[in-house]
Amino acid sequence: MMSQVKKRIAVIPGDGIGPEVIREAVQLLELLRDTHGVRLELTHFDWGADKYLQEGVSLPDGALAMLSTEFDAILAGAFGDPRVKSNQHAEDILLGMRRGLDLYINLRPVRLLGAHLTPLRERAPSDIDFVVFRENTEGAYCGAGGFLKKGTIDEIATQEELNTRRGVERIITAAFEYARAHNRRKVTMADKSNVQRFGGDLWQRVFKEVAAQYSEIEANHQYVDAMAMFMVLDPAQYDVIVSNNLFGDILTDLGAALQGGLGLAASGNIHPGKVSLFEPVHGSAPPLAGKGVANPIGSILTAAMMLEYLGYEAASEAIEQAVAETVGARATTRDLGGTLSTALAGEAVRQRIQVA
Ligand SMILES: NC(=O)c1ccc[n+]([C@@H]2O[C@H](COP(=O)([O-])OP(=O)(O)OC[C@H]3O[C@@H](n4cnc5c(N)ncnc54)[C@H](O)[C@@H]3O)[C@@H](O)[C@H]2O)c1
Numbered sequence: 388m389m390s391q392v393k394k395r396i397a398v399i400p401g402d403g404i405g406p407e408v409i410r411e412a413v414q415l416l417e418l419l420r421d422t423h424g425v426r427l428e429l430t431h432f433d434w435g436a437d438k439y440l441q442e443g444v445s446l447p448d449g450a451l452a453m454l455s456t457e458f459d460a461i462l463a464g465a466f467g468d469p470r471v472k473s474n475q476h477a478e479d480i481l482l483g484m485r486r487g488l489d490l491y492i493n494l495r496p497v498r499l500l501g502a503h504l505t506p507l508r509e510r511a512p513s514d515i516d517f518v519v520f521r522e523n524t525e526g527a528y529c530g531a532g533g534f535l536k537k538g539t540i541d542e543i544a545t546q547e548e549l550n551t552r553r554g555v556e557r558i559i560t561a562a563f564e565y566a567r568a569h570n571r572r573k574v575t576m577a578d579k580s581n582v583q584r585f586g587g588d589l590w591q592r593v594f595k596e597v598a599a600q601y602s603e604i605e606a607n608h609q610y611v612d613a614m615a616m617f618m619v620l621d622p623a624q625y626d627v628i629v630s631n632n633l634f635g636d637i638l639t640d641l642g643a644a645l646q647g648g649l650g651l652a653a654s655g656n657i658h659p660g661k662v663s664l665f666e667p668v669h670g671s672a673p674p675l676a677g678k679g680v681a682n683p684i685g686s687i688l689t690a691a692m693m694l695e696y697l698g699y700e701a702a703s704e705a706i707e708q709a710v711a712e713t714v715g716a717r718a719t720t721r722d723l724g725g726t727l728s729t730a731l732a733g734e735a736v737r738q739r740i741q742v743a
Contacts, residue, residue, distance in 0.1 A: 392426070393426045393427065393428050394426065394427050394428070394459040394460065394697045395427075395428045395430070395457060395458045395459050395460075396416075396427050396428065396429050396430070396458065396459065396460050396461070396462055396693070397430055397432055397454055397458045397460075397461045397462070398413060398429050398430065398431045398432065398461075398462050398463075399431075399432045399434050399435075399461060399462070399463040399464065399480070400431070400435070400463075400464040401434070401435045401463060401464040401465050401466045401480075401671065402435045402436045402437075402464075402465060402466050402467055402468045402477075402671040402673075402676075403465055403467065403468065403670070403671025403672055403673050403675070403676040404464070404465065404669075404671060404672045404675050404676050404681035404729075405435070405463075405464020405465040405466070405671055406464060407676070407677075407679065407681050407683070407729050408464060408667060408681050408682070408683040408685065408686040408729065409462065409463075409464040409686055410683075410730075410733075411683035411686060411687060411729060411730065411732070411733025411736075412462065412683065412686040412687050412689065412690040412733075413429060413462075413690075414733060414737065415687055415690060415706065415733065415736060415737055415740070416429065416690055416694075417429075418737050418740060419694070419699075419702045419705070419706075419740070422702075422705070422740055422741075422742045422743060423699065423701055423702040423705060423742075423743045424743070425694065425699050425702045430458075434446065434447070434450075434476075434480050435466060435468070435476065435480070436466070436467075436468030436470060436471050436476055436477075438476075439471060439475070439476035440470060440471065445475065445476035445479035445480055445483075446479045446480045446483040446484070450483075451483070451484070451487040451488060454484070454488065454662050455488060455661065455662050458662050459662060459697060460662060460663055460664075460665060460693050460696060460697060461484065461662065461663070461664040461665065462665050462666075462689065462690060462693055463481070463484075463664060463665070463666040464666070464667070464671075464686065465666070465667065465669060465670045465671040465672070466480055466481055466670075466671060467670050467671040467673070468671065468673065469673050481666075484656070484664050485523060485524070485656050485664065486524065488656075488658060488661065488662060488663075488664070489524060489658050489661075490523055490524070490656035490657060490658050490663060490664055491522065491523050491524045491554065491557055491558060491561075491657075491658055492520060492521075492522075492523060492558060492561050492655070492656070492657040492658070492659075493519075493520070493521035493522070493523040493635060493639075493654060493655070493656055493657075494518060494519070494520060494521075494565075494654065494655040494656075494657055494692070495518065495519045495521065495639040495642060495643075495652065495653070495654045495655075495668065496517075496518045496519075496653060496688075496692070497515060497516070497517050497518065497519065497622075497639075497642035497643070497645060497646050498512070498515065498516050498517075498646060499511075499512045499514065499515035499516065499645070499646050499647070500512060500646070500647065500651070500710065500711050500714040500715075501647075501711075501714045501715055503724065504646065504647030504648075504651070504714070504723065505645055505646065505647060506644065506645070507619065507622070507645060510622070513623070514622055514623040515622045515623070515645050515646060517622070517625035517626055517627065517628060517642075518565065518571075518626075518627055518628070519628045519629075519630070519635060519638055519639050519642060520558055520561055520562040520565065520627065520628065520629040520630070520635070521558075521630060521631075521632060521634075521635025521636060521638075521639060522554060522555070522558040522630070522631045522632050522635060523558075523632065523656055524554060524632075525549045525550065525551060525554045525632065526548055526549065526550065526631040526632030526633055527546065527548045527631070527632055527633040528632045528633065529547070529548070529549040531546075531547035531548075531549060532544065532545045532546040532547050533545055548583075548586055548631075548633075550585075550586040550589050550590065550631070552589065552593065555589055555590055555593045556593050556596075556597065558629060559576070559590075559593055559594055559597045559629055560597050561629075561657075561659065562574050562627050562628075562629035563597055563598065563600070563601040563604060563627075564659075565627060566601070566604045566626065566627045567601060567603070567604065571604070571626040571627050572604060572605055572626055573604065573605040573606075573607055573624075573625075573626040573627065574598070574601075574604055574605070574606055574607065574626070574627045574628075574629060575607040575608065575609055575614070575624075575625060575626070575627070575628050575629070576590065576594045576606075576607070576608050576609075576628075576629050576630065577608075577609055577610070577611040577614045577628060577629075577630040577634050577638065578590050578591070578608070578610065578611060578630065578631065578634070579610055579611050579612070579634070580610075581610060586631075590631070591608075594606065594608065594629075611630065611634045611637075611638070614628070614638065615637070615638065615641060618638065618641055618642065618645065619641075619645075622645060639652075639654075639668070643668055647723065648722060648723075649667075649668055649669040649685065650669065650681070650682030650684060650685055650720065650722045650723065651682065651684050651685055651688065651723070652667065652668035652669065652685050652688075653665075653667060653668065653685055653686075653688035653689040653691070653692050654666055654667070654668050654689065654692075655689075655692045655693070655696065657696065663693075663696060665689045665690070665692055665693040665696070666689060667685030667686045667688075667689050668685060669685055679728040679729050679730060680720060680721060680728065680729065681720065681729050682719065682720040682722050682723060682729070682732065683720075683729050683732055683733045683736075684710055684713075684714070684719070684720075684723075684732070684736070687706060687710060687733065687736055688706070688707070688710060690706065691703045691704075691706035691707055691710075694706070701743055702743070705740050705741055705743065706736070706740070708739075708741070709736045709737075709739035709740045709741075710736055712739045713732070713735045713736050713739055716735075718732065718735035719732055719735075720732045
């Protein structure tokens with residue numbers, strides 16, 4: 388169903404190639420107003436390295452409150468600039484939004500758009516088509532730990548992992564809800580519960596409890612080391628994968644490689660029902676910035692994810708279809724074997740959007 392209410396989008400292009408690729412995604416969103424009746428109000432924000440260097444401002448005061456009350460979604464490019472060695476602005480802006488808005492789902496689709504893109508031999512697009520639900524707010528990335536006798540031969544460093552019942556339950560539930568809504572037949576949880584006995588035990592118990600509420604969906608478990616192997620040997624077995632922050636981080640990079648590289652990979656940082664953040668997986672790629680060679684497809688597929696989240700399913704599918712045709716026709720940037728500039732690669736997708 389097409390929503391009649393105008394959705395409010397905060398657009399934060401960021402640094403490096405961010406503005407170049409986000410420009411293509413924005414032009415596509417503007418086209419979809421005409422072809423699919425998508426009703427969006429786009430507001431641009433100049434948060435990034437330039438602003439940080441000129442004004443000392445990274446994530447402005449009051450930004451999180453503004454985003455959560457005045458916007459439905461955020462479309463971001465990438466953050467990171469060689470002039471800011473500490474990377475402080477990127478951390479403040481990106482982690483600030485992920486943590487401050489409690490965006491507990493990191494959703495990363497892994498979908499092969501053309502057999503020529505994967506480094507795996509003899510794989511068809513139907514063999515690589517799954518989504519990863521990575522827990523995005525706790526686990527090994529919570530910053531808990533410390534040093535004892537730092538700098539001495541007896542130094543001890545501890546690095547703790549936080550798993551809350553609430554945090555584990557909500558990411559596993561999100562994975563099953565997604566499977567149900569998208570007719571996926573299986574959810575596979577990856578952990579290391581054979582050695583990480585406490586956190587692993589919690590994940591195991593919660594997974595079984597949640598799975599029992601979704602009897603039509605197969606609930607499957609693999610140790611994460613085995614999953615890394617099977618993602619390469621037999622990726623067709625996966626539908627929906629759910630894992631913690633650390634393992635999800637690693638598995639999704641492997642997934643990005645299987646689908647053809649960073650230029651294509653899209654992601655959502657989601658809290659269902661609340662303002663959520665959509666961004667390409669790649670960074671600001673400073674050596675490519677300003678040259679018009681960056682691949683805009685990661686950002687374009689990110690815009691498609693955002694539209695689906697906002698209830699514009701038909702428009703989202705139209706983008707995915709147009710991108711698949713573009714990639715099939717090799718009308719792409721150089722990283723995917725084409726010859727087009729960023730702007731022409733974006734234009735190639737727009738030309739293939741079918742009117743609804
Ligand atoms: N989410 C983010 O904003 C994010 C993520 C990763 C890295 N970063 C930051 O970006 C900066 C550069 O980091 P990096 O070099 O490790 O990662 P990167 O993703 O920017 O680039 C890695 C490689 O991938 C290629 N690449 C990336 N995006 C591409 C695209 N759209 N089209 C074609 N090729 C593409 C680049 O040529 C580069 O060789 C750093 O400051 C880093 O902190 C930001």
